[in-house]
Amino acid sequence: MSSHQEYSFFGAVEKSFDKAAKFTKWDLGILEQIKQCNAVYRMHFPVKVGDKVEVIKAYRVQHSHHKTPCKGGIRFAPTVNLDEVMALAALMTYKCAIVNVPFGGAKGGITIDPRKYSAYDLEKITRRYTAELIKKNFIGPGIDVPAPDYGTGEREMAWILDTYSSMRPGEIDAQGCVTGKPVTQGGVRGRREATGLGVFYGLREVCNMKEVMDRLKMITGVEGKRVIVQGLGNVGYHTAKFFQEAGAKIIALAEFEGAICSDDGLDVEAVFEHRKASGSILNFKGSTNLKNNMDALELECDILIPAALENVINAENAPRVKAKIIGEAANGPLTPEADEEFIKRGILVVPDMYLNAGGVTVSYFEWLKNLSHVRYGRMEKRFTESLNTQILEQIEGLTGKRVNTEDREQIMHGADEVDLVRSGLEETMIAATREIMDAWHSNPDIPDMRTAAYVVAINKVGTSYAELGIFP
Ligand code: GLU
Secondary structure, three states, X not given: OOOOOOOOHHHHHHHHHHHHHOOOOOOHHHHHHHHOOOEEEEEEEEEEEOOEEEEEEEEEEEOOOOOOOEEEEEEEOOOOOHHHHHHHHHHHHHHHHHOOOOOEEEEEEEOOOHHHOOHHHHHHHHHHHHHHHHHOOOOEOOOEEEEEOOOOOHHHHHHHHHHHHHHOOOOOOHXXXXXXXXXXHOOOOOOOOHHHHHHHHHHHHHHOOHHHHHHOOOOOOOOOOEEEEXXXXXXXXXXXXXXXXXXXXXXXXXXXOEXXXXXXXXXXXXXXXXXXXXXXXXXXXXXXXXXXXXXXXXXOEEEEXXXXXXXXXXXXXXXXXXXXXXXXXXXOOEOHHHHHHHHHHOOEEEOHHHHOOHHHHHHHHHHHHHHHOOOOOOOXXXXXXXXXXXXXXHHHHHHOOOOOHHHHHHHHOOOOHHHHHHHHHHHHHHHHHHHHHHHHHHOOOXXXXXXXXXXXXXXXXXXXXXXXXXXX
């Protein structure tokens, strides 16, 4: 969607880090250690595609070991490069710290366009990549735990698990070597929509903060907000759906091939189905086509949500962006120049490494499930239901009134896995939003929410290093 060559993504992350480091008390050595990538593994391996041997380039970067295992997704895209993987690994460290997920940051990537390969070839590439990670001890439930990212999903995670467990027979916690797996392979219910739901919970909390909304001259709450989402992948699709369900209006959606808009609001599911059937987002009934997908970013709206790749809003187009809030569902969608522009214009940027932390938060729940070898809710669901039934019957006996069937079902319901996962995610996102806002508002010199988020992250990682005794 944009050019990735002329700009260093890791450099941008370092820039944001340095800006925030000034507001912390850590000495320069600790800050330097937090900032650097601890381990970088770049690999080349051959895979036979058709009748030719192709040399595949791939990476795994472990940014921080202040907590282990390391954690972060694996990206399949033709633009994948070392700078990008390093930046994304660093963001994972800060992301995990902010949402109190006890992992160090990591990221992996394979420089391929997955759309150009058959499922069979992708399986070979994924399995070989996993084998390379195993050889160098770069994967394992206590070492480094990959997950899906741009261009990968449950299918690839299942291949990784299968390769890992066949090469490590008898390892009892093997399922915890990767997250984002299909539920039948040790995945957790609620992981698929977790990032999008986390984006929604985070932005909803921001929209519910009266003083923040007053400053932006907006009314509180999500209902009626005009929202634009760029990218209809797993994150963008679910984010848009949750906003629509909460009463927001999705006035534009953008993808590779173009964008569509409608003042009356788009039905996300119908657009998704239309794209699946026709191969393009364009020509959706009742909407207007925008030939250039990037034009969608410049439409007037309340909340703009870039949910695809990095660097899509930059010095060139930022002056034309008219949103009041920008929610970074993607990693690094704004360059530092765009960031500065929005600070100047009083546009609120809700930063990536906190806003899209829902994925890794639920990955953490999945990993815990794998280590405990039991599904969430299995032990207590029925117990809760019989307890609730008894309480309800007592109340009905005392009051002489009968609760209607619908309410009765709700009151008696014992939590299922997905209920617990979603509730854990909601609590996590709300707590993180408040913590970052408190950090921001407690120091009038902190210029923006991203810097506040970095301050929170740096302080947590710094404390961790200090407690490890590495820096007495
Ligand atoms: N790739 C996702 C991210 O960037 C999820 C990582 C994970 O679940 O470990 O946050």
